[in-house]
Amino acid sequence: MISTILIIGGGQAGAQAIDTLRREGFGGRLVLIGDEPELPYQRPPLSKKYLSGEMPADRLVFRHRSFYDEHRIELKLGRQAVRLDAAARQVELADGEKLTYDRLLLCLGAESRRLTCPGAALPGVHYLRALADVAPIQAGFKPQARVVIIGGGYIGLETAATCRKMGCEVTVLEMADRVMNRVVAPSVSQYFAGEHRAHGVTIICDTRVVCLEGRERVEHVVCADGTRHAADLVIVGVGAVATAELARAAGLACDNGIVVDEYCRTSDAAIYAAGDCTNHPSLRFGRRVRLESVDNAFEQAKTAALNLLDKPVAHDRVPWFWSDQFDSKLLIVGLSQDHDRQVLRGDPASRSFSVCYLKGRELLAVEAVNHSKDYMAARKLIAERALMHLDKLADGELALKEAV
Amino acid sequence: MPKITFTEPGGGRRDIDAPLGITLMEAARQHGIQGVVAQCGGACVCSTCHVYIHPSWLAKLEPREEMEEGTLENAWEPRDNSRLSCQIPVTAELDGLEVAVPQRQREE
Numbered sequence: 276m277i278s279t280i281l282i283i284g285g286g287q288a289g290a291q292a293i294d295t296l297r298r299e300g301f302g303g304r305l306v307l308i309g310d311e312p313e314l315p316y317q318r319p320p321l322s323k324k325y326l327s328g329e330m331p332a333d334r335l336v337f338r339h340r341s342f343y344d345e346h347r348i349e350l351k352l353g354r355q356a357v358r359l360d361a362a363a364r365q366v367e368l369a370d371g372e373k374l375t376y377d378r379l380l381l382c383l384g385a386e387s388r389r390l391t392c393p394g395a396a397l398p399g400v401h402y403l404r405a406l407a408d409v410a411p412i413q414a415g416f417k418p419q420a421r422v423v424i425i426g427g428g429y430i431g432l433e434t435a436a437t438c439r440k441m442g443c444e445v446t447v448l449e450m451a452d453r454v455m456n457r458v459v460a461p462s463v464s465q466y467f468a469g470e471h472r473a474h475g476v477t478i479i480c481d482t483r484v485v486c487l488e489g490r491e492r493v494e495h496v497v498c499a500d501g502t503r504h505a506a507d508l509v510i511v512g513v514g515a516v517a518t519a520e521l522a523r524a525a526g527l528a529c530d531n532g533i534v535v536d537e538y539c540r541t542s543d544a545a546i547y548a549a550g551d552c553t554n555h556p557s558l559r560f561g562r563r564v565r566l567e568s569v570d571n572a573f574e575q576a577k578t579a580a581l582n583l584l585d586k587p588v589a590h591d592r593v594p595w596f597w598s599d600q601f602d603s604k605l606l607i608v609g610l611s612q613d614h615d616r617q618v619l620r621g622d623p624a625s626r627s628f629s630v631c632y633l634k635g636r637e638l639l640a641v642e643a644v645n646h647s648k649d650y651m652a653a654r655k656l657i658a659e660r661a662l663m664h665l666d667k668l669a670d671g672e673l674a675l676k677e678a679v
Numbered sequence: 680m681p682k683i684t685f686t687e688p689g690g691g692r693r694d695i696d697a698p699l700g701i702t703l704m705e706a707a708r709q710h711g712i713q714g715v716v717a718q719c720g721g722a723c724v725c726s727t728c729h730v731y732i733h734p735s736w737l738a739k740l741e742p743r744e745e746m747e748e749g750t751l752e753n754a755w756e757p758r759d760n761s762r763l764s765c766q767i768p769v770t771a772e773l774d775g776l777e778v779a780v781p782q783r784q785r786e787e
Contacts, residue, residue: 298713317720334701342711570725573718597724604746606724647724647749655753 277377278303280583281366283356283521284382285309287317287569288550288576290337292380295580297346305348306374308366312353313406314340319569322433323599326409327440335406359525361543378545378583381533382576383518385551385567390425390511394487400509403434415508418442423496423506425484427454429598430512432467435476436600438510446477446504448496453480458596460630463605463642466623470601515567517552530554532565537589539579547583549575558591559658560610560639570595593658595650606650609640609657620649621671628671629653636662641675652676681774685730687713688782697769703778704728704765714780721765723747726754727784728764733777740767755785 280296282289285307296305309315316335324330343350351368358367365375387402389395401412415422422438424431427449439445447454453464454471468478483499487509496504517532528534528542532554539547539555550572554565571594578590595608603626614632621628629643629650638661641653652675656663667678680696685707687693697706707715707728716727723746732740737760743751747766751757764778 294711319720319722334705337708338711339709342709345711569719595724597719597722599722604722604724645746647746648752650724651726651750651753 277301277583279306279376280304280378280380281306281308281374281376282380282382283308283366284384284550284552285311285315285350285352286382286384286550287315287572288382288384288579289380290315291573291576292382292549292580292583293343293346293348295577296583297348299581299584299586301584303377305346306351307343307348308351308354308356308368308374310353310355311405311407314338314343314350314352316406317569318404321406321409322403322430323437325406326403326412326434326437328413332406356521359521361525361527361546364545376545378547380576380579380583381522381541381546381548381552382550382572383521383533383548383552384572385515386518387511388514388516390484390487390513392484392486394489394493397487397489397493398491399489399493399507400487400511402511403430404515412508412510416441416443417507419444420507421505422446422508422510423448423504424510424512425496426512426514427451427478427480428458428512428514429455431510432471432600433598434510434512435471436474438508439471439474439476440601443508445475446479447471448482448484448498448504449478449480450483451480454478458607459605459642460617462619462623462628463630463644466626466628466644467600467603467605470603474601515551517554517565519552522546522548522552537591538582538587539575539590540582547579549579555590557594557610558589559593559660560613564594564610566594568594568596593654595654604645604647606643606647607640608643608650608653609638611640611642614639616665618665618668620669620675621646629675631663631668631675633663633665636665638663649675681769681771681776683769683773683776683778685712685715686777686779688780689713697773699769699771701769702765703730703767703769703773703776704763706769707764707780712780714782714784715764716784717765719765723750723763723766726750726763729754729757729781729784730762730764731758731779731781732760732762733779734760736773736776739772753785755781755783
């Protein structure tokens with residue numbers, strides 16, 4: 276009988292797992308261990324409305340404390356799990372407390388990839404992942420403060436937009452030949468680079484940072500071609516890596532994340548994992564993936580919770596992502612990697628368009644810019660493995676769901 | 680604080696105090712109203728905070744914007760009184776608002 280379930284990680288996945296476990300009738304001891312001191316909260320606004328000060332911290336939390344009391348959730352927040360003994364089914368916290376479990380759910384998340392070049396540890400160099408990362412960045416917001424952002428991905432660009440709105444002078448340095456090159460089509464990169472430039476952000480591509488310089492704190496970001504960018508504040512957004520050390524040290528199979536099957540089971544029968552930290556099979560796309568997204572954390576946590584209660588259900592979802600930059604919204608659904616054809620719908624100059632990715636006639640992914648109708652329709656079409664009518668598809672006036 | 684009454688999918692009614700300045704979705708989520716999933720947390724991209732507004736209250740709300748229209752289109756059983764609760768700021772005028780949560784949120 277399962278009488279104690281421990282969850283490590285109080286992010287989106289951990290919070291969702293609690294919800295599903297209790298709603299599905301788990302009445303035993305339920306403990307949430309999280310190394311951050313705050314009640315579980317949502318991360319997406321950290322680079323946007325929370326960073327700009329428009330949204331206070333109490334709007335970030337998923338649930339009030341009373342919810343956890345009411346549902347008898349033991350919260351161990353601000354407490355770090357430092358050791359997992361899978362044979363003894365025991366977790367040890369940094370302060371020495373040991374907790375035993377019948378089932379363990381790892382929702383460890385991901386952590387920012389660190390810059391390793393000389394000067395990377397200088398004061399004034401920031402990462403943005405957790406709530407506590409925000410205040411030190413905000414402290415540097417002064418009119419005309421020079422902010423250099425290393426990395427033109429989601430985090431870099433969202434942060435660039437917010438810093439610009441706060442009156443800073445913003446420069447984005449990107450190693451590839453275009454922003455968001457790993458996640459979107461060239462036309463979408465071009466659109467967003469254009470938006471940023473129109474708002475006064477300087478975007479420099481094809482550039483590689485070699486060192487950061489400064490006496491007391493960072494003063495310059497130096498690139499391989501010798502260019503020096505004066506900086507009052509540096510924000511690094513160069514990707515993230517799965518947080519998996521606890522699992523790896525315990526002997527669980529890990530390979531770019533904690534390896535799980537479609538039921539969120541790790542290589543240990545009593546341990547499950549969900550969210551950014553997992554390397555899991557995508558049934559729709561027939562390969563293993565590691566995804567950093569709210570949607571995946573949410574859905575896998577739900578799946579894991581059901582399986583923890585011996586209600587077998589496979590994680591079989593089409594992933595989706597979004598990004599808000601200035602007043603534009605990027606919506607992505609599906610995985611485009613295996614495509615052999617791209618079809619543009621609508622005119623980027625109209626500020627509302629989408630790019631469809633197909634393999635043959637099968638729709639694999641859609642990137643929609645300010646176009647929620649195409650995006651919502653695509654979620655259904657991709658899940659159904661719909662075959663599209665190519666001529667109709669290219670007609671942006673025709674609803675996507677009619678282009679089959 | 681405005682009082683808002685939610686009818687949950689099972690038929691149960693719950694009155695909650697909703698602080699001014701947050702959204703209807705956030706108020707529902709903080710209190711754990713069943714069926715208000717709010718997966719995207721208020722970015723207007725998922726439609727899982729879909730609710731039905733009691734018809735007598737519709738006129739007191741700002742109309743839907745285009746983004747919300749598009750997202751609602753694929754919600755589960757949208758009706759004329761459908762709204763995404765993340766797009767409704769709680770104001771003093773909403774004291775007494777009655778909202779029903781759909782039997783389910785969208786599932787593909």
